[in-house]
Amino acid sequence: MATETRHPLLSVVVPVYGVEAHLHQCLDSILGGLDAADAAEVELIAVDDASPDRCGEMLRAYAARRPTVRIVTMPSNVGLGLARNAGLDEATGRYVWFVDSDDWLPPDTVPAVLARLRTDRPDVLLMDHLRVHHDGRREEDASSPLLRGVDGCVRLAERPQLLRVQHTAWNKVVRRAFLTELDLRFFPGWYEDIPFSHPLLIAAERIAVLDGICYHYRQGRPGAITSTRSDRHFDVFDQYDRLFGWLSAVRPDDTGLRAELFALMVSHLLVVVGNEHRMPAELRRPFFRRVVEHYRRYRPAGGYPRPGGVGGLKHRLVAANSYLAYSALRTAHRIAGRLRSAGTATASTEPVAVPAEQPGALAGRQ
Template structure:
């Protein structure tokens, strides 16, 4: 049962919930406490119980009916993307913001978001965030600098670097009618943000950037993708196929396709290179799927090649040379261990330059790949790959 609001708010905040009993209270209270005085009518909070197996369902039943809080209980687990869709189905706000239930908002975030929405009335409002580790350490994201100095309301063509900001749903507040215009929904499976986040920026006529930390992104939670070896990492291929199909139909621009192609291959290389993602017996098959996508989607005019070791890996993928890639990966990791006196594992569970902050539980994912360049090697110069 869903409690219906008496009027349409400006902002709907959708929180999908699964297996986060230890974090749910912090998340929901950070939202409720942050709604400014006199703005309760402007914000609705929709929590979606994705058949959570722990105490989350009971916690949400206690919240149901409170001012501004609506709760949807799903009868079976559907995963993060489809749970977001369920929240979107009942959202009545002009804008929607997807907040994940193990993260939380710093004070003043909602007031800043509401102010910017009223001021610019954008299709998409982009937000900054911090990564918060289990020991309390807060870390700036590698792509946050791309949000600096963006004036007023822009289009992606004016600020193409915005495509390299974290491609997640939670760092964007989206006009609901714009979502309907693009016919965008979340697909099932892991890496669900790929065919959702990029089209938002590509299709938007009005993008606003709020250069303010409005989201705290929890790191190191048990069940992270970076520590989950699974064949479900192959879901990334289907998600990118959906993205590339959408771009080919809606925005067949060679420069855009080249940019997305580079991001896609770099993302795949993060996954295939991470010991905590793929069991060794799956790595070769994953690499050959990457090579297949390389051949299928390679732009006719080439694409901007990354520098350093990442660029070399791109070339090996282009040749489908698994043996050379495997040897390079091993040599690069040995060299990294020799350079670093401490353990090679990162705080987020990755290893070496293959780390990223993805996380998941067995039925839903938190997809947040690093899209800024993280490979600092100076072995090779950049260029355009044929």
């Protein structure tokens, strides 16, 4: 008599590239401390994305001691998004969680996640995180308050602020069959989370929130996308084209949703162009021009919720295609930040209000 194959509740997919200093911390934080019942509900799929360091060797040694760890080896480097797809193809769990290999989970996170999945059976489980800096400083993300006070399961229409939670893959556990229903995959290129994360929340019938710190997001690691000056940051425009293409296909008449996503897009693009750790100075003007093009291409006919303060002023300068004024404002804002920093030890050198990655207040319509 044939026996039915039992699949785990959770597949954790970990793409691995150039992180030998952090790899064991990441893997141990996922599998460490699980009791027998929870351990049986978790599989870990590590994708060696042709890592140039010792990561492949470390993964093989790690998997040899742990039967719930499987390794997918890419013959050549394909990048984060396609490596996640390769891991997803091997996943057998009812839910999948994409964890980046330079980050790690706080103790008891996996049991808490499993418990919520069993209780609520959501399409998407959102969770909170902390940003951890190289000096050990930890800070709450600006989007964290948006996760408070959500009981049981909701739809985005009931809690629209959830669309402004940081648009990453790693702060979401997703029902695998739901991904299949949406035919949702990661695209190549940087900023691959954009056309993946937003559709999840838009299409989900059941969104649950685990209002606790479930993820430690490492900041400033050399080699990380957000710490690398490169023309590959221009990939973000293709990713937003894919997002708005998806929206036009599945929600062509949802003007409110389009306006909200447009506001988030413009604010996010302004973060990228203004960040000296990402954008080479000689590429800032051509990137700004591309922001203007996307502004004109996707601006809703009925206007959109524009942020207040300096962020809103930057939106206006994009609308006016005024790079010189934007550059002057950016310089003045940075000088003011340095002066504040010199005056108070706790001041930030460059305050950032980022609805797409760190949501700011939305006010008014443009």
